[in-house]
Amino acid sequence: MADVNRGNRPLSPHLQVYRLPLPAITSIMTRITGHALVAGILLLVWWLVAAVSSPGAFAAADWLVRSWLGFLILTASAWALWFHALSGIRHLFYDQGLGLEIEEAKKASWAIIIGSVALTLLSLIIFFIS
Amino acid sequence: MRYITPRKAAAGLGSARSGTAHHWQMTVSSYALVILTPLFMIAVGGAIGLPQDAVAAHFGRPFPGIITALFIVVGMIHFIKGTRIMIDDYVYGSANKLAIIASNIFGWGVIAAAIFALAKMAFTTPAI
Numbered sequence: 001m002a003d004v005n006r007g008n009r010p011l012s013p014h015l016q017v018y019r020l021p022l023p024a025i026t027s028i029m030t031r032i033t034g035h036a037l038v039a040g041i042l043l044l045v046w047w048l049v050a051a052v053s054s055p056g057a058f059a060a061a062d063w064l065v066r067s068w069l070g071f072l073i074l075t076a077s078a079w080a081l082w083f084h085a086l087s088g089i090r091h092l093f094y095d096q097g098l099g100l101e102i103e104e105a106k107k108a109s110w111a112i113i114i115g116s117v118a119l120t121l122l123s124l125i126i127f128f129i130s
Numbered sequence: 131m132r133y134i135t136p137r138k139a140a141a142g143l144g145s146a147r148s149g150t151a152h153h154w155q156m157t158v159s160s161y162a163l164v165i166l167t168p169l170f171m172i173a174v175g176g177a178i179g180l181p182q183d184a185v186a187a188h189f190g191r192p193f194p195g196i197i198t199a200l201f202i203v204v205g206m207i208h209f210i211k212g213t214r215i216m217i218d219d220y221v222y223g224s225a226n227k228l229a230i231i232a233s234n235i236f237g238w239g240v241i242a243a244a245i246f247a248l249a250k251m252a253f254t255t256p257a258i
């Protein structure tokens with residue numbers, strides 16, 4: 001094995017006593033949004049399958065989609081999708097070695113947070129006027 | 131004495147022992163999803179709240195049908211590979227293998243259901 005430097009490595013912070021910096025929050029949010037997106041996809045696929053099953057099945061799915069709970073799930077999914085898409089694009093920049101400095105990471109984190117909210121509002125506006 | 135250098139021993143092998151294929155598949159599906167995401171939101175947004183026959187007719191048209199199918203297929207394959215990252219981080223041993231199998235069954239089940247519904251809509255919508 002190559003030499004392992006055991007004394008001089010950065011230590012993992014204890015999550016309970018560590019105030020997460022902004023880039024750490026957007027990092028873990030990438031993971032959370034990526035997995036949570038499956039809820040919106042499940043609702044969509046249930047609704048699609050119900051539409052080709054029976055009027056009763058469709059009525060049930062359509063009821064949820066149009067209820068306030070459905071609105072909440074779909075709006076949250078739109079936000080999660082935009083957030084994960086923007087931070088996913090950031091990962092593609094990381095892979096090119098770009099945006100790895102702390103100040104750049106902070107700026108990109110704000111861009112992802114503000115951008116995902118703005119794109120969600122834009123999506124809602126387009127949805128309601130069309 | 132081994133003549134192999136440490137670099138040679140590590141080249142191409144990540145912690146998953148299978149090289150960079152997984153990362154490359156995440157990269158390719160990410161680029162595809164960047165393009166598909168806005169198109170998908172337009173394709174689906176236009177149908178939410180419509181009556182049943184109108185929903186079927188909407189996805190029976192080429193643009194909404196093809197974009198939705200592509201997004202679900204590429205998105206769920208990306209999801210299966212994505213959950214693999216998290217499973218490998220937090221679950222070990224046989225539970226790790228079971229979780230990967232469950233993730234695959236779930237992901238491909240969602241793909242099959244979506245394709246079935248979209249195909250039925252496409253084939254039952256009269257051409258024009």
Ligand code: HEM
Nearest residue numbers: 009010011012013015018020024025027028029030031032
């Ligand atoms: C999506 C979220 C995250 C993922 C997928 C992730 C994944 C990883 C991976 C794969 C490593 C490398 C481990 C190794 O080389 O053995 C690592 C290292 C590290 N992570 Fe994270 N991490 C995430 C979020 C965070 C957060 C929120 C924090 C801070 C609270 C954090 C702190 C660290 C530290 C300090 C290291 C370096 C540990 C060392 O070199 O000894 N990570 N992370």
Ligand code: HEM
Nearest residue numbers: 031034035037085088091160163164167205209212213216
């Ligand atoms: C524009 C759309 C998207 C882009 C650009 C994108 C990009 C990415 C990238 C680059 C990663 C790897 C992050 C890393 O290296 O740690 C990732 C992880 C992931 N993605 Fe996506 N993605 C998109 C859409 C989706 C969708 C629609 C889903 C769900 C169906 C999804 C689920 C996941 C999951 C579960 C992970 C694993 C996160 C982790 O645990 O580290 N993504 N995505």
